[in-house]
Amino acid sequence: MNIISDKYKTVKPEDVNVWFKAAPVSSFPKDGGACVKYKDLQIAVFNFKRLNKWYACQNLSPEKEEMVLSRGMIGDHKGIPMVACPLHKKTFSLESGDNLNGDLDAIATYPVKIEDDIVYIGFSE
Amino acid sequence: MKTIIVVGNGMVGYKFCEKFMAKEGSKSFKLIVFGEEPRPAYDRVHLSEYFENKNAKALEMAPRTWYEENEIELITNVRVSDISRKSKTIVTTKDEKYTYDYLVLATGSSAFVPPIKGIEKEGVFVYRTIEDLDDTMNYVAKLKAEGTQKKAAILGGGLLGLEAAKALVDMGLETSVVEFAPRLMPRQLNNDASKSLQTKLEALGIKILLSKATQQLTGDSFMTGMQFSEDETVPFDMLLVSAGIRPRDELAKTCELEVGTRGGIVVTNDMRTSDTDIFAIGECALLNNMIYGLVAPGYDMAEIVVEQLLGDKEANMPTEIDMSTKLKLSGIDVASFGDALNENDGLEIVYENALQGIYKSIIVDKEGKSLLGGIMVGDASDYSMLHQIFLNGMAIPENPEQLILPAGADGGSFGDVMDLPNEAQICSCENVTKGQICGSIESGESKDLADVVSCTKAGTGCGGCKPMVKDLTEATLKSLGIEVKDSVCEHFDYNRQDLYKIIQVKGYETFDEVLDNHGNGGHGCELCKPLVASLMASINADTANKEYAIQDSNDRFLANIQRNGTYSVVPRVPGGEITPDKLIALGEIAKKYDLYTKVTGGVRIDLFGATLNQLPLIWKELIDHGFESGHAYGKSLRTVKTCVGSTWCRYGMDESVSFGIELENRYRGIRAPHKIKGGVSGCIRECAEARGKDFGLIAVEGGWNLYLGGNGGATPRHAELFAEQIDNETVIKYIDRYLMLYMRTAKPLQRTAAWQERLEGGLDYLKEVIIEDKLGIAEDLENEMQTLVNKFECEWTQAINDPEMMKRFNHFVNSDDDDDNLVFVPLREQKMPEKWV
Numbered sequence: 001m002n003i004i005s006d007k008y009k010t011v012k013p014e015d016v017n018v019w020f021k022a023a024p025v026s027s028f029p030k031d032g033g034a035c036v037k038y039k040d041l042q043i044a045v046f047n048f049k050r051l052n053k054w055y056a057c058q059n060l061s062p063e064k065e066e067m068v069l070s071r072g073m074i075g076d077h078k079g080i081p082m083v084a085c086p087l088h089k090k091t092f093s094l095e096s097g098d099n100l101n102g103d104l105d106a107i108a109t110y111p112v113k114i115e116d117d118i119v120y121i122g123f124s125e
Numbered sequence: 126m127k128t129i130i131v132v133g134n135g136m137v138g139y140k141f142c143e144k145f146m147a148k149e150g151s152k153s154f155k156l157i158v159f160g161e162e163p164r165p166a167y168d169r170v171h172l173s174e175y176f177e178n179k180n181a182k183a184l185e186m187a188p189r190t191w192y193e194e195n196e197i198e199l200i201t202n203v204r205v206s207d208i209s210r211k212s213k214t215i216v217t218t219k220d221e222k223y224t225y226d227y228l229v230l231a232t233g234s235s236a237f238v239p240p241i242k243g244i245e246k247e248g249v250f251v252y253r254t255i256e257d258l259d260d261t262m263n264y265v266a267k268l269k270a271e272g273t274q275k276k277a278a279i280l281g282g283g284l285l286g287l288e289a290a291k292a293l294v295d296m297g298l299e300t301s302v303v304e305f306a307p308r309l310m311p312r313q314l315n316n317d318a319s320k321s322l323q324t325k326l327e328a329l330g331i332k333i334l335l336s337k338a339t340q341q342l343t344g345d346s347f348m349t350g351m352q353f354s355e356d357e358t359v360p361f362d363m364l365l366v367s368a369g370i371r372p373r374d375e376l377a378k379t380c381e382l383e384v385g386t387r388g389g390i391v392v393t394n395d396m397r398t399s400d401t402d403i404f405a406i407g408e409c410a411l412l413n414n415m416i417y418g419l420v421a422p423g424y425d426m427a428e429i430v431v432e433q434l435l436g437d438k439e440a441n442m443p444t445e446i447d448m449s450t451k452l453k454l455s456g457i458d459v460a461s462f463g464d465a466l467n468e469n470d471g472l473e474i475v476y477e478n479a480l481q482g483i484y485k486s487i488i489v490d491k492e493g494k495s496l497l498g499g500i501m502v503g504d505a506s507d508y509s510m511l512h513q514i515f516l517n518g519m520a521i522p523e524n525p526e527q528l529i530l531p532a533g534a535d536g537g538s539f540g541d542v543m544d545l546p547n548e549a550q551i552c553s554c555e556n557v558t559k560g561q562i563c564g565s566i567e568s569g570e571s572k573d574l575a576d577v578v579s580c581t582k583a584g585t586g587c588g589g590c591k592p593m594v595k596d597l598t599e600a601t602l603k604s605l606g607i608e609v610k611d612s613v614c615e616h617f618d619y620n621r622q623d624l625y626k627i628i629q630v631k632g633y634e635t636f637d638e639v640l641d642n643h644g645n646g647g648h649g650c651e652l653c654k655p656l657v658a659s660l661m662a663s664i665n666a667d668t669a670n671k672e673y674a675i676q677d678s679n680d681r682f683l684a685n686i687q688r689n690g691t692y693s694v695v696p697r698v699p700g701g702e703i704t705p706d707k708l709i710a711l712g713e714i715a716k717k718y719d720l721y722t723k724v725t726g727g728v729r730i731d732l733f734g735a736t737l738n739q740l741p742l743i744w745k746e747l748i749d750h751g752f753e754s755g756h757a758y759g760k761s762l763r764t765v766k767t768c769v770g771s772t773w774c775r776y777g778m779d780e781s782v783s784f785g786i787e788l789e790n791r792y793r794g795i796r797a798p799h800k801i802k803g804g805v806s807g808c809i810r811e812c813a814e815a816r817g818k819d820f821g822l823i824a825v826e827g828g829w830n831l832y833l834g835g836n837g838g839a840t841p842r843h844a845e846l847f848a849e850q851i852d853n854e855t856v857i858k859y860i861d862r863y864l865m866l867y868m869r870t871a872k873p874l875q876r877t878a879a880w881q882e883r884l885e886g887g888l889d890y891l892k893e894v895i896i897e898d899k900l901g902i903a904e905d906l907e908n909e910m911q912t913l914v915n916k917f918e919c920e921w922t923q924a925i926n927d928p929e930m931m932k933r934f935n936h937f938v939n940s941d942d943d944d945d946n947l948v949f950v951p952l953r954e955q956k957m958p959e960k961w962v
Contacts, residue, residue, distance in 0.1 A: 004946065027938040031648075032674030037937040042946070045938075050637070050648045060946075064961050066690040067936075067946045071681065071737075073674070075650035078615065084651035086678035086686055091651070 004065060007041060008058035008108035009124075010097060016111055016122030025117045033083065035059050035070035036121060043110060043121055044070030046094060048081055054112035055094035056121050061085045062105045069107070077101075126155050127226040129434070130215060132205045132376065134160025136169055137407030137423035138231030139186045144428055146195045150435045156197040157223060161204040162254060165189055170420055172285075175258050176292035184255075208380040210400055227402050229430060230377065230390060234370035234408040234418070239280070243342030248363040252289050261365060265296050268362050274299055278351060278361040280339065282309040284452070286367035290331045291455040293365070301332040301361070303351065305368075308335060313450060313461040314500055317477065321484035321502045325457045334359075372409045372416055385411040394441040396429045404430045412442060422446050447516065451508050458505035463498030463515045464488055471497045476529045478503075485529040487511065489521065496521050496528070509593055510542070513549050542596045543604070551597065552590045557583040562594060566601045574598045613873060614652040616644050621656065621798065621873050628657070629664050636675045655680070656873050659760055662796035663868045666916035669759065670923055670930050679758035682934065683921055684740055689947060689958035692740060693733040694720070695757035696747050697793060700767045700785035700805075701728045710750040718743055721955045727764040727802065729755060734956060736943050737936045744921045753919040756794055760874070762801045765789040766814065770807030770824070777807035779824035784853060785813075788820075791857065792864065794917045795910075798871040798880075801864065816844045819877040820860050825849070829856050833863055833891070836878035845881070845888050848896065858907065862895045865906040 022036040022045065033046040042059035059067045063085060072083045074094070081094040092099055097106040111122035129145075131138050142158060145151050160166065167184040175184060182188075192199040200217075207216040214224050236251035238244060250261045268275040277293045279286045282304030293300040302309070308319035309326075323333050334353075343350040343358060350360040372389040383391040383399040389411025396404045396412075406426035408418055417423065425442060432440035449462030467473055471488035478484075483503035489496055496515045501508055511528060514521060521528065545551075547560030565571040565580045577598050578584050584591040611620045617640075619627065624639070633639045636657050640649055649657075655677035661667050669680040679685050684692035696711070711730055715722045718739055720732035735743055757763060767785035771777030785805040792801070804815030805822045815821030821832040821844045828850035835844030848859060863877075871880040884890060893899040924930045936944045948959040 023938040027932070029674040029933070034933075034938045035936060037940045037942060040945075042937075042944070048648075064688075065946075066688075067944050068686070068690040071678065071686075071690075073651045073654055073677075074648075075616075075654060076648040077650060079647065081648070082650070086681075087688075087690070089651050 005058075005060060005062060005105070008060060010106075010108045011110050011122055011124050013111045013122065015124045017125060018123045019113065019120040020123060022119045022121050025114060025119055028119065031074060033070045033072065033074065035067070036119075038121065038123065042067050042070075044072075044083070045112065045119060045121065046070075046074050046083065048074060048094070051081060053081070054114060054119065055081065055083075056110040056112045057083070057092070057094060057097060058108045060107075061087060061090070062099070062107055063088060063090050126153060128155045128157060128224065129227045129229060130223060130225040131156065131158040131229045131231060132215070133231035133233055133373075133407070133409070134158050134162070134166045134199065134201065135231060135233045135407065136166060136186060136420055137233070137427055138229075139166035140424045141229060141231060141406060141427035141430060142192070142195070142197055143187070144431045145435070146197070148431055148435045154434075156195075157225075158192070158197055158199045159203055159205050159217065160199070160201040162256070163202045164255070165192065165199060165201065167255065169253075172252070172255075172258065173288040173292045175255060176262065176289075176296065179262075181255050205376060206379075208376060208403075210380050210403070213402070225402075227404070227434060230398070230403065230405040230409055231407050231427075232373035232376060232405075232409040234372050234416075236366060237369040237371045238366050239339075239368055241339050241341060243344070243348065244366075246342055246344055247347035248344075249342070249348060250363070250365050252285060252365055252367045261363075262296075264363055265293070265298065269297065275362040276301070276360060278303050278359075278364045280364060280366045281368035282306070282333070282335070283312070283367065283369070284310060284450075284454070286365075287326065287331075287454055289365055289367055290326070291329060294330045298363075299332075300330070301334055301359075302326075303334045303337050303339065305338055306335070309333065310459070313459070313465060314502070315466055315486065317475065318461075318484045318486065318500045318502045321477070321479075321482060322454075322457065322459060324479075325482050325503065326455070329455055370408060370416070370418055372411065374409055377405070377409075385414065389416050394444070395433055396426050396442065397433070404433070406430055413444070413446075415446075417446060417448070419448060419450065422448070449512055449515075451505055451512075458501065458503060460501040460505040460508040461499065462508070462512050463496070465498045465500045467498070469497065474526050474529065476526070476531075487525065487529055489525050493523070493525055494520065496525070499529075509590065513545055513551075517546050517549050519544065519546065542593055543600045551593050552581075552583040557581045559597060562597050563601045566598060567605065571598075573602075611872065613656055614650055616640065616647045616649055616653050618645065619643065621660070622870050624657065625660050625664070625869055628660050634661065634665065634667075636672060649675070652873075659796045659798070663913075666795075666913045668794070668918060668920035668923055670920050670927075673930075673933060677760075682737065682740065683754065683758060683924060684735065685758045687733060687958070688961065690944065691733070691947065691958070692735045692737070693731050693757075694735055694740070694743055694747070695725065695729050695731050695755040696752035697755040697789070698729050698764075699789040699793075700765055700782050702767075702782055702786060707750060707752070710747075710752075714743060714746050714750075717746075719956070721952070721957060725757070728766060729757070729764060731757070734949065734958075736947070737934055738941070738943050741925050741931055741934045745925050748919075748922055748925065754794070754921040759794075759796060760799050761794060761796050762789065762792040762803070765792075765803035765805060766818070767805045768807050768810075768812035770805075774807055776810060777824070778826065779807055779829070781805040781807035781813065781822075781824060784822065784829075784856075787853075788857075788860070791914055792860075794920070795864075795868075795913050797864065797868050799874050799876045801877070817841070818844060820844070820863065822856060828852050831856055831859055833888075834877045834881035836876050838876070840878070842878040842882070844878075847888070847892065859895055861910040862903055862906040863891070865910050866891075866894065 020038050028034050028047040030049040033044050036043045036045050044059040046055045059070050068086050071086045074083045077100050082091045084091045091101050092107050097109045113120045166186040204218045205215050206218050214222050236253040275298050277298040277300045279290045279302045282302045290300050290302050308316050337353045340352045342348045350358050352358040374384045374390050377390040390405040392405050392410045392412050398405050407423040429440050451460035467488045475486045485501045487499040545559045549559045561581050571577040571580050584594045612618050639657050654675040658675045669676045673681050715732045720734050723731050725731045765785040765788045767781045770781030802818045803820045804813040804818040806813040806815045807824050816832050817835045817837050822829045831848045832844035833847045836842045949956040
């Protein structure tokens with residue numbers, strides 16, 4: 001097992017113990033993403049404007065372990081909101097984290113909430 | 126645990142092991158394999174490749190580790206010398222004894238050396254094993270060291286002999302093929318087909334001597350020539366014998382297994398010899414009183430033995446064994462199937478085109494109702510279809526000549542893949558039938574070609590059946606009423622050309638406008654977003670800064686993303702001309718930011734290893750030193766490569782650098798379906814390699830020759846000569862029109878070479894549109910291009926001067942830290958990213 005990828009574990013909304021105040025809404029592009037630093041984690045946060053939803057997942061691409069997912073393009077595949085890794089266009093569901101066009105490991109996803117135009121990411125610790 | 130001993134580790138012996146291990150139940154047997162050659166089984170069919178690359182590893186059927194992983198005991202360099210059927214043991218040349226429960230003889234064959242007087246002389250070689258080839262090559266090297274032009278002969282004009290002939294020609298020998306029969310490949314081809322092949326081979330520099338019975342080899346200790354008759358002796362320095370094979374049945378004789386009068390171990394349809402615990406397969410086996418010297422029937426025999434031992438005891442070889450062959454001989458298509466030589470009084474239909482070197486014949490029965498066989502030389506594209514019709518006994522058209530006439534004449538109307546029966550085997554590597562392919566679509570499991578390939582595995586072996594798989598897929602989809610479209614992705618029902626027109630006419634400026642008004646209700650994806658971005662840039666001269674979240678990976682950050690997520694930086698150096706000061710500036714900036722530095726394939730300077738946070742800092746310095754974006758990250762003009770031209774070169778006919786700079790500055794920044802490269806050479810020596818570019822110019826007496834549609838890359842293609850001796854102004858006019866037409870009509874990510882090749886009417890059509898303006902659009906094209914040229918803006922200058930645009934160049938939105946995951950390792954005084962896991 002890899003030490004870096006082990007640090008990223010999906011957090012369900014009911015397991016959130018810490019809402020981390022990340023950045024103002026305006027820091028994130030419309031229908032695009034940016035990266036947030038939390039402790040020693042890198043979290044990709046996406047403003048999916050067309051769906052009026054926010055998503056967060058690990059910034060680490062499970063393919064080659066590079067910190068790049070926040071720079072990927074988002075959209076949908078057959079209705080599933082997804083992000084495409086900028087290195088080789090591997091796509092991942094922003095909801096389940098599953099790899100949609102291959103059998104890579106699923107990525108970890110995190111809850112997001114917006115309060116007073118500030119983006120918060122949910123962690124268990 | 127029972128023991129199976131396999132004697133012989135050639136292609137068929139190996140295939141037996143492979144098929145055996147893949148079968149359920151194989152683990153209850155122990156396999157011991159003996160090979161007399163020093164190395165594990167290799168691909169003898171492609172033996173001639175060894176002449177070129179001397180890479181024995183590349184020919185291996187499977188590495189030694191494969192045998193280990195499958196717990197097969199492989200003993201090479203040892204020959205089995207004796208079999209005792211009574212005690213069920215074998216003895217090796219090392220005097221070791223092994224006991225078997227079953228024995229599989231896959232001893233193959235040896236090269237047949239005719240008993241010609243003097244054949245034992247030095248300089249005579251056979252063509253069978255890698256060691257034979259090593260010996261041959263050593264002798265060739267020795268001959269060539271003598272310095273004079275040397276002559277080689279090949280005895281035997283069969284398949285292997287002709288392959289070897291090409292290899293000897295490539296080694297620089299004057300090579301002749303000597304054949305006893307009056308034609309080449311006498312078992313596959315008739316006289317006319319042979320003539321057609323002969324013409325093609327002669328064009329490759331191979332001499333053909335037919336109807337020659339060799340009386341003796343002349344010379345003392347080493348051969349000096351071949352005597353064909355009392356008054357005909359031809360001098361040769363060496364001879365390669367490829368005159369057929371003899372089955373290796375000597376081991377069978379030691380234990381009194383039944384052998385044929387002319388050799389070969391007699392087997393019945395279940396591949397058992399006269400001892401039911403001993404099997405024989407491949408070229409050593411005599412089945413139906415025949416030796417089958419092709420690999421495919423050998424593999425089938427191996428399969429039968431596997432079935433006999435582990436599965437279906439009723440499995441038998443079919444009574445009719447298909448000996449059809451299709452191969453590329455030194456680049457020449459040769460195929461034959463069925464009763465190719467018309468030995469059963471069928472009727473022959475022949476199509477011959479001496480100009481193109483094509484010969485095709487088919488044999489049909491007297492009623493003209495079924496296909497009995499056929500031959501193809503020079504063009505075997507119809508082979509798959511004809512072979513299927515033959516194998517499946519399908520009805521043929523009333524005018525059977527349609528089967529081989531070229532499309533457009535009266536031909537091409539028959540041969541629809543959908544007419545094949547469901548049982549027809551389409552992919553012989555993976556054994557996939559037409560029924561499985563069509564069924565996969567009809568059941569809804571597969572929706573397109575990619576699905577069909579992944580669900581059925583068809584086309585994943587040699588790939589030869591891919592055109593048929595594609596046709597079947599499209600025809601089945603059509604029969605289900607599903608339109609086969611070239612739409613860009615699931616979010617749009619339009620192709621790129623449609624979207625170009627829509628955006629141009631409606632004047633859209635954002636992705637959402639296009640998607641909301643013309644999309645299928647989704648939210649876009651990594652295919653349509655960068656495409657729409659590129660189209661809006663092509664039409665409105667937008668830079669990639671405008672809507673950065675829809676730009677492709679590289680355009681989004683105006684840099685080329687590299688293996689570890691860092692970026693490389695390439696400033697524009699128009700025409701490759703650079704002052705020493707600028708060169709020093711590049712070096713100092715690279716040093717300051719510790720960037721790995723390399724000259725690119727397009728002779729620019731590439732600085733690698735910049736983090737997202739560093740990109741604006743680096744560009745600020747570059748711009749201060751007078752550089753601008755090189756668009757190395759965009760589907761846009763990269764470089765116009767130049768030679769130094771008449772300003773310095775003593776051969777130069779014109780100022781290639783000056784014109785190259787002008788062209789590069791004209792087309793810089795323009796977004797296109799794919800990247801575009803140009804080249805300008807000052808004379809026909811062509812040092813700028815302009816004919817490998819999308820547009821290329823060569824200075825000649827009286828002006829420039831313009832070449833269009835060249836490409837390096839995965840499918841290299843020379844650009845085609847489009848116009849001759851034209852002046853600078855006309856060059857620009859033509860390139861403007863050409864590029865604009867390409868930008869309007871190409872498919873996504875299609876280079877000019879592929880676009881031009883698939884353009885209906887080809888180069889002539891392009892000339893009519895661009896030179897003669899037959900569509901009346903030349904002026905529009907020029908105006909559109911001029912607008913793009915006028916609107917050019919360096920997008921890096923634009924970005925660093927706009928704080929809002931700069932926001933994206935931070936690794937984190939909530940910290941100024943850089944990515945802490947990056948690890949670099951040293952590389953020849955510079956650095957590189959740590960290797961991928």
